Amino acid sequence: MFKMMGNIFKNLVSKPATRLYPFEKREPFKNTRGQIAGCDIDKCIFCGICQRKCPADAIVVNKEEKSWEIDQFRCVICNACVEACPKKCIISSETHKTPQYKKDKLKIVQTEKITESTGKITT
Amino acid sequence: MSSTIIPFGPQHPVLPEPLHIRLVMEDEKIVEAIPAIGYVHRGLEKLTETKDFTQNVYIVERVCGICSVMHAMAYCQGIEELMNIVVPDRAKFLRVIWAELHRIHSHLLWLGLLADAFGFESLFMQVWRDREKVMDIMEETAGARVVISANAIGGTRRDLSKEQMVKINLTIDEIKHDLEQVESVFLNNYTVKHRLVGRGILTKADAIELCAVGPMARASGISMDLRTTGYSAYGQLDFEPVLHNDGDNYARTYVRLKEIYQSIDLIKQAISKIPEGEHLVPVKGMPPKGEVISRVEQPRGEVLYYLRANGTKNLERLRLRTPTFANIPSLMKMLPGSQLSDVPLLILTIDPCISCTER
Numbered sequence: 001m002f003k004m005m006g007n008i009f010k011n012l013v014s015k016p017a018t019r020l021y022p023f024e025k026r027e028p029f030k031n032t033r034g035q036i037a038g039c040d041i042d043k044c045i046f047c048g049i050c051q052r053k054c055p056a057d058a059i060v061v062n063k064e065e066k067s068w069e070i071d072q073f074r075c076v077i078c079n080a081c082v083e084a085c086p087k088k089c090i091i092s093s094e095t096h097k098t099p100q101y102k103k104d105k106l107k108i109v110q111t112e113k114i115t116e117s118t119g120k121i122t123t
Numbered sequence: 124m125s126s127t128i129i130p131f132g133p134q135h136p137v138l139p140e141p142l143h144i145r146l147v148m149e150d151e152k153i154v155e156a157i158p159a160i161g162y163v164h165r166g167l168e169k170l171t172e173t174k175d176f177t178q179n180v181y182i183v184e185r186v187c188g189i190c191s192v193m194h195a196m197a198y199c200q201g202i203e204e205l206m207n208i209v210v211p212d213r214a215k216f217l218r219v220i221w222a223e224l225h226r227i228h229s230h231l232l233w234l235g236l237l238a239d240a241f242g243f244e245s246l247f248m249q250v251w252r253d254r255e256k257v258m259d260i261m262e263e264t265a266g267a268r269v270v271i272s273a274n275a276i277g278g279t280r281r282d283l284s285k286e287q288m289v290k291i292n293l294t295i296d297e298i299k300h301d302l303e304q305v306e307s308v309f310l311n312n313y314t315v316k317h318r319l320v321g322r323g324i325l326t327k328a329d330a331i332e333l334c335a336v337g338p339m340a341r342a343s344g345i346s347m348d349l350r351t352t353g354y355s356a357y358g359q360l361d362f363e364p365v366l367h368n369d370g371d372n373y374a375r376t377y378v379r380l381k382e383i384y385q386s387i388d389l390i391k392q393a394i395s396k397i398p399e400g401e402h403l404v405p406v407k408g409m410p411p412k413g414e415v416i417s418r419v420e421q422p423r424g425e426v427l428y429y430l431r432a433n434g435t436k437n438l439e440r441l442r443l444r445t446p447t448f449a450n451i452p453s454l455m456k457m458l459p460g461s462q463l464s465d466v467p468l469l470i471l472t473i474d475p476c477i478s479c480t481e482r
Contacts, residue, residue, distance in 0.1 A: 007249060007304055017252045029259075033266040055178035078181045078272050083280070 037093035050081035066110040137467035140477035156458035187479040195274035201417030214278035215356035228257040229422035278403035319373040337424020342374035349420035
């Protein structure tokens with residue numbers, strides 16, 4: 001009958017197992033797959049491997065526009081793109097995405113830049 | 124006596140997932156039960172035909188949240204057999220460690236749900252508090268809590284460091300200690316036993332005839348555990364299937380409870396025996412034309428994967444049979460003759476995973 005008594009007394013004097021969430025947040029673990037936060041667009045070569053590897057079809061790479069676009073609400077955060085990227089330019093963040101009012105896509109476009117040595121416009 | 128039909132589900136407080144059963148009643152007694160599934164069909168088998176065979180690992184993991192590692196493991200083992208890939212030994216042990224961690228969290232979840240089903244809320248919280256420790260290990264080692272995506276074709280995607288293994292060892296010791304405190308409540312408490320002992324008896328003959336799998340079969344005295352066939356690294360570990368002969372709710376609780384201890388022991392063995400080396404070998408080419416059947420023991424029983432490749436990057440057919448699907452006939456055998464108030468508990472003791480069953 002009194003099998004739980006020991007546990008009950010232990011629980012009375014111990015700290016609660018839960019956190020008061022909005023006020024007290026747990027630090028995410030190192031190397032947790034929180035979200036795909038974006039892409040280091042200057043390093044990107046627009047090869048489109050991430051787009052082909054993505055199991056959720058969340059990434060769209062456009063070579064003409066020089067743009068990289070992710071639908072973070074479609075993404076299943078498997079990090080297959082991060083592993084497949086030959087330039088390692090996709091940024092994986094440890095923090096989770098917060099709720100949003102709109103399901104906006106994250107689009108990053110490479111702007112033209114001038115290389116210092118030749119003065120030529122490259123993209 | 125005239126009979127009444129009571130629809131049970133698809134929405135019911137005890138069921139996290141939609142399972143519909145039409146119960147033909149005479150007074151409080153059930154005379155017939157007619158199941159109906161099909162409320163959460165997602166078409167994942169069809170989806171796998173349109174995707175690359177490497178992408179399918181992420182899809183089959185999403186068949187079931189609770190046993191995602193084992194689904195990916197079964198699929199990867201099938202493809203590896205088809206492509207003649209030799210998986211490194213370290214990857215096999217890593218797969219076993221993650222799979223057994225998943226078994227622990229699945230059984231703890233089930234024990235909590237059982238306690239909740241007979242109204243023992245505080246016991247439910249005790250058990251789920253320990254489950255949270257396993258989820259934290261998952262997040263720390265594999266990067267996610269539930270669908271951990273640890274498996275890849277040719278090995279595992281991540282490796283475990285020495286410190287992480289020490290931490291896993293310490294945490295499962297804690298879980299073992301905590302579980303020993305609540306074990307006697309599940310097995311010896313008067314009120315709990317009143318709801319479990321002698322209810323929903325599945326005899327050994329019935330279990331064999333209806334092809335029960337997993338803890339259902341083992342609780343009816345059938346020594347059937349796919350891990351004893353020695354797939355992955357299980358052949359190098361020492362264990363015996365947990366058995367009970369009664370075949371009632373109590374036996375099923377007993378088997379699942381003792382399997383947590385068994386999993387803890389298996390993880391400890393795997394950590395002590397794990398060899399050094401690579402954890403992933405690169406995969407080249409496409410799966411050649413052919414077909415393969417791959418089987419793995421999940422927390423709920425045996426899962427069966429049938430894969431047919433045609434030499435391209437897409438699979439021609441992927442078919443999977445989940446343990447819950449195999450256990451539903453046994454449930455239909457158990458229901459007639461029992462009381463209406465026992466129905467939620469009887470459904471729960473087969474550990475149903477409906478979205479697994481419907482895919």
